[in-house]
Amino acid sequence: MLGAYVDKAGAVVIGPICVDGHRSKCLIRVVTHIHQDHTVGLERSSRECRYVVATPITHELLDELGFMIPRRKRVELGYGSTLQVLDAGVRIRLEYAHHIPGSAQVIVESDDGAYAYSGDFKGVGTKTVPPKGVDVLVVDATYGDPSFRRPPEEVIVDELVKLLRRLLSRKPVTLYAYYGKAQEIMLMLREYGVDAPIIASTKHWRIAKRLERFGLVVRDLLLEGTREANEVVRDGWFIKVDHFSKFRCRRNSMTAHVALTGWLFNAPIRCIDSDTYVVAFSDHADFDELVGYIEDAKPRLLVVDAVRGGATARKFAEYVREALGIDAVAYP
Numbered sequence: 001m002l003g004a005y006v007d008k009a010g011a012v013v014i015g016p017i018c019v020d021g022h023r024s025k026c027l028i029r030v031v032t033h034i035h036q037d038h039t040v041g042l043e044r045s046s047r048e049c050r051y052v053v054a055t056p057i058t059h060e061l062l063d064e065l066g067f068m069i070p071r072r073k074r075v076e077l078g079y080g081s082t083l084q085v086l087d088a089g090v091r092i093r094l095e096y097a098h099h100i101p102g103s104a105q106v107i108v109e110s111d112d113g114a115y116a117y118s119g120d121f122k123g124v125g126t127k128t129v130p131p132k133g134v135d136v137l138v139v140d141a142t143y144g145d146p147s148f149r150r151p152p153e154e155v156i157v158d159e160l161v162k163l164l165r166r167l168l169s170r171k172p173v174t175l176y177a178y179y180g181k182a183q184e185i186m187l188m189l190r191e192y193g194v195d196a197p198i199i200a201s202t203k204h205w206r207i208a209k210r211l212e213r214f215g216l217v218v219r220d221l222l223l224e225g226t227r228e229a230n231e232v233v234r235d236g237w238f239i240k241v242d243h244f245s246k247f248r249c250r251r252n253s254m255t256a257h258v259a260l261t262g263w264l265f266n267a268p269i270r271c272i273d274s275d276t277y278v279v280a281f282s283d284h285a286d287f288d289e290l291v292g293y294i295e296d297a298k299p300r301l302l303v304v305d306a307v308r309g310g311a312t313a314r315k316f317a318e319y320v321r322e323a324l325g326i327d328a329v330a331y332p
């Protein structure tokens, strides 16, 4: 039996494979996406593992974030393709996860069964397709508590667009978001017809430029501090995109401030003052989506990630046992 568990450092270990954390003696490291809590120990994996597997977009962005993965170890695996590791007796496949650009679910098959790890995801049924027929499923349960329920994403994006239009009619807006989420929202705003030029901070801009190689192009995107960006600033009609951490120390009253957070529930938007808003735009499944994902996948055993899920993981495992009749444990 390969077996699957989550160790204290957050590595999802499936036989000889460690996902989103390093585990010594593992042959292969898989990275589901670039968020910090999923790239833990990647330097060590790059030295000690035989392969580092991720989607082409994730490898591109890891490179941008400064991870040095030796070329001979770097395996780019597109959605739906399989890597067969003969001497380890496993096949690894990555499937699309709706989260940030490049995100993937991981499916590992061996002669003794099939295992899957969801990684971070949202949009169950419409965008993220749960793996079918797996024996053991490991899930991220960030919102594994029934109080974590959010209005549907379309409703939230609609409200966000309305808010931005209203604010932009008065003054420029600074939007605060994490890497990946920012690029997703910039692309979405263009789809919704928000045309104001976007000025991005250096890292956000560089990540967006890397994504252009994969056809994800944000129109009218400028790098802060450049001549073009300064001209736009003088005109006074633009959206500035900054890292989420800057929201706490916002000072500039020349712009309105809108932060995208995963920790607002029940309402799409919270108003702090007439110039400052928090929007419930999350990259994680809420409670109902999470339950739907597990119901669809119907694994024989569910393993709930208690490193990223915290205390809710144990409660969620209990809920799955009782309400869905699926055997479930929380690790570690």
Ligand SMILES: [Zn+2]
Pocket: 033, 035, 099, 120, 283
């Ligand atoms: Zn994430």
